[in-house]
Amino acid sequence: MPLIVKDFTWEQTDKVVFITVPLKGVKANKVDIFSSEEYLKVSYPPYLFECLLYAPVEDGDSVAQVGNGAVVFKLLKKEGDKWPQLQSDLAEDKSSMKAKREEAFAKAEEKAKERDRRKAEEKRANEKYVLNEIMKAEEEERSRIEKTKESERQQATQELEAWKEEQRLAAEKEKERLMEERRKEEAAEREKRKEQERIQRRQTRGKKASIFEENAEGAPKREVGKISVSFTHREFPTPERESVRPKEEEWLKKQAEARRIVELEDENLSEEEKNPMWLRDKGNEFFKAGNLEAAINAYSHALRLNHTLHSCLSNRAACHLKMRNFFKCIEDCSKALELLVPKVQQNADSRLKCHVRRGTALCQLEMYVEGLQDYEAALKLDPNNEQLRTDSEKIRHIIQTETVS
Structure with missing residues (x-):
């Protein structure tokens, strides 16, 4: 059976009620405090303090401090009038007191559930926000990587196109060079033929017309031609034979390498x-x-x-x-x-x-x-x-x- 605390004190203003409950030597960590708009409870076995307030207070703005051997309540009134007494008249009725106590506990439980629900919603909202931020960061990273890849792809494509263009220009230059050489050869050949014709005319000038001339009995002049025979250039004085061709090619490679090294000789270079x-x-x-x-x-x-x-x-x-x-x-x-x-x-x-x-x-x-x-x-x-x-x-x-x- 708990001992009811009756030696508490209280004071009030138009807006605030102060209640001081002595702890009677009990340590502060063993005190259980419960408060609502109309009901207060302080339990520190074997003592018990219960109070059914005269009028409701603001439970969310009220505070309770434990220290110096007492519990001090600071309660903000909902209505700014002075109370004629601290406790309601119903506090003397056990059944009413029990009903108010259960009602207070039920409201406190509902508030706790509502508070837990709000915390859970806030937690879900925070988790959703964090997840969205992570997804946003990942999307930005993917976008950055894709842009980098696209930039490298474009650069490689440009280098490839530049290389193709360079090869095309080189091929065109080579083609033009070959055509120019061919034109020069054809022009030289024409000059050579003209020179041969001039020499032939000088040699035959003053001779009797023959059947090869147009004025010889009206017969057409036979065309004069020359067959040119060219021989493959060969480094060796002996005839080419398949049996010794590998040795000849090897010797030519060594000679070319030696000439190339001699061409690279520079007096300013050290032996190393x-x-x-x-x-x-x-x-x-x-x-x-x-x-x-x-x-x-x-x-x-x-x-x-x-x-x-x-x-x-x-x-x-x-x-x-x-x-x-x-x-x-x-x-x-x-x-x-x-x-x-x-x-x-x-x-x-x-x-x-x-x-x-x-x-x-x-x-x-x-x-x-x-x-x-x-x-x-x-x-x-x-x-x-x-x-x-x-x-x-x-x-x-x-x-x-x-x-x-």
Whole structure:
């Protein structure tokens, strides 16, 4: 049976009611406080304080403070009149008190449910807002990536069109050059024929007309012609034989290479700068340092000294790939693969790099089918390379997607 607290005190103004309930030595953490518009309850066993207020108050704006051995209520009145007493007359009636208590508890429960419902709605609204923001950010990221891809695609297309135009102009220039040479040859041939006719007329001038002249008994003059025989130029004085042709071609290649190296001789170059292997190593150092243009110059000079250095072609292709010179990268990789024969295990790693670099450049130009062929060739050389397998699957997926669309 709880002990009813009766030694509480209260004060009031026109708008506020203050109620002080002593805790009688009970710790503040063991006090249970309940308040509503008309009912107050303070429970701290074995003591109990209950109050059925004379008039309703603003429950949302009222406060209760626990401290200094007491609970102090600050209640804001709904109506600004002074109360003749603190408790309602119904507080003496147990049944009315019980009904008011249950009513207060029911209202408090409804408020708690309403508060939980509002919190849940706010939480859902916040989650929806966050989800919308995430979706918006993802959409912006997708849009940015798509714009970047479109920009790269347009740039690659422009480079391809520029290369095609360059090839077309070169073909036209070559055609014009050949036509000009042909016109010069025809003009020279005509001049040669005219000169021969003049010589012939001088030789026959003053002679008796023959059957080859028109004034010889009115017979038509027979046309004078000349058959020109040209022989294939040959470096060797002996007749050409198929059995010795490979040796002759090899000797001619060596002589051409020697003449080319002599043409590249420069007094200002040091001995190291005339060594293609030293230039290759220097290019590798420039590449590692990120100086791609210097690396390309070093590799190019080494190839002028020795055009069979496939490693210089492959490394220069890597530089072109980093600088987005995709067509030059493809050209260097193709030349390097032509030099990497026969296809043996010793040059497998070099062939793999060339295939991967050429395949990457082709994919950058959106030539995915050709790029996939290079990646598959690289996979045959290194079947256990998971990165190559993953890249091949991505390229195959792009090709299938474009085919479906």
